[in-house]
Amino acid sequence: MRIGIDLGGTTIKAGLVTEDGKIRYKSAIPTGAQRHYTEILADMAKLAIKVCEDTGYSIDDITSIGIGSPGSCDAKNGVLVYANNINFHNVPVREEMQKYINKPIYLENDANVAAYAEYCMGDKNEECFIAVTLGTGVGGGIIMNGKIFSGYNGAGGELGHMVIKKDGAACTCGRKGCWEAYASASALIAQTKRAIIENKNSIMNDMIDGNIDRVDGKTAFDAAKQGDKAALEVVKKYAEYVGCGIANIINIFQPEKVVIGGGISNQGDYLLNPIKEYCTLEVYSGANIGGINIEIAKLGNDAGIIGAALLNE
Template structure:
């Protein structure tokens, strides 16, 4: 029996046909076309799922079910997208709609949770029972696995990005101040880099982006720091300090075997990981008695979402 895993992103819709050992048998990627609205996106998912089943000469009877990872606040118990910023969806009962159209069992949860499950089944965390994965992108998503099971509370628990790390700190998109997301997302890194460009036009940041703030991405501060620019270094230091605080809080709560990071910032590799691990070691509770878990880069990258989504069918 096979499973279908769907990674529904704001830009791309990825669909995977997954075998019982969580290997990808076939996969497809197409544009999501968010502007087509919920009906249009759902129709596209239905077509793509039917297509991958028939292309592989399978009948729906050979499909155990469909798992769907979606960005936003998802109540997996009711199968509802409560709110998704990327799609501007509110209270969308996506499980019942899709399951009816496909005539297959369907489970839906948040996309970062799927990524954590994907790493657990086939990536950096094979054999682990307790992990935390943070996605450092537009926001900070999280997937927490405790004793081999995804932590979901009564429906949308395990949200690490909106824990306060700085009281009365930066404004977060959720309405509160000082959330981890307001410091450790790629969006936060880019916004701090823009701020430094504005305040210090003499910095190397200006050369690296051609003095155009719109050309600033998550790499520029790291690149400026590598070339010895003190403003770039300050941004990187502050970023890593905030992330270390967020990670240490999660270590204290869950004591996972590993903390995994994903997102474009992870391309910085050891420039990010070495100081981060050093700080986490310093900040974790009982650090002189218990060695904190390593913070690593998640291995699967683009395929974690579809593999993890497919694994939801077991839950």
């Protein structure tokens, strides 16, 4: 048995996971991100022990504990170098956790962990496998020869922060025109709001009862499926933004597979098909190389726990 922990800005989730990646049990606590890291990590250790005890196991039955965290991680030393949403700066996560639990503790960036989960629970025969998550931001994870690739310092694989439009929309990272600023769920919501304001006749106005704050990542898709012109335009553009980044990724890596996760990926083929079409046109020699393999991710919100649990040396 292993434990996987998904450390987030608002919630810490932990799961008891079998050696082959099946979640047996999970539990969660609020992060309380404004607190000192020693308090947060003490609670995280308690949660890990609790998921064992709740299921009749003891911490001695656990082979390892993996943690997926936002931000840049020094996986080798188990140090969280920087995460803005939990205000961690050079925090020795492994050392701190081992004060409470004397087991191997692994730490990795959450998007890398999610990609690793999708890889491990999939065919597992790709030389290069890439996962992107369309959420509040755009997360990316690169799995190369079965291992997470994140550069010499662990800060690589930030696919969401490649620029697709120089001097374009402002990104939370400080740069302008990042893929994330166009292809995240937050970006889609902003694009939808703009279309609603500019198109008074769109059925999206009725769907939100005139309250712009009710726009979410589904609004444009729902209206587009009913043939609404403004919504169709939003969805088309959005799929192109997502496709643009994926075409860049394919041009650089030529991975055997790219999977798309996050809330927006629930749209399935409705999102996937225009992305595939776009990539076939845009990828270098796209129509000739064949086999651009883009799929919807399979594990949903559990990818964080599963991937963390499966981390190893």
